[in-house]
Amino acid sequence: MSAAEKVIDKLQEEMKVIEADRARLTKYKTTNGERRKELEEKVKKIEIFDNIDTDKLLGALHKKTEKLKSLHGVQETFETKLKLADDKRIQVEN
Numbered sequence: 001m002s003a004a005e006k007v008i009d010k011l012q013e014e015m016k017v018i019e020a021d022r023a024r025l026t027k028y029k030t031t032n033g034e035r036r037k038e039l040e041e042k043v044k045k046i047e048i049f050d051n052i053d054t055d056k057l058l059g060a061l062h063k064k065t066e067k068l069k070s071l072h073g074v075q076e077t078f079e080t081k082l083k084l085a086d087d088k089r090i091q092v093e094n
């Protein structure tokens with residue numbers, strides 16, 4: 001084999017290595033690009049949560065919980081009165 005043929009073979013092998021490296025780099029860029037987008041979205045969500053006044057939200061939640069308890073009490077009273085009225089109606093009918 002002549003020196004020129006050896007050089008050609010060596011250059012062809014180097015080209016194969018370069019192509020394989022290029023393919024790996026493209027795959028790396030694609031997967032890391034997707035991961036970067038995911039991380040950027042998470043950062044945006046965290047930034048949004050940093051701007052929220054959690055004490056204010058907890059206070060509002062507490063008020064809503066108290067209102068709900070009050071309404072449950074009203075509901076129970078109403079249902080009791082309704083049952084008594086139904087019982088009286090049934091007694092009158094009999």
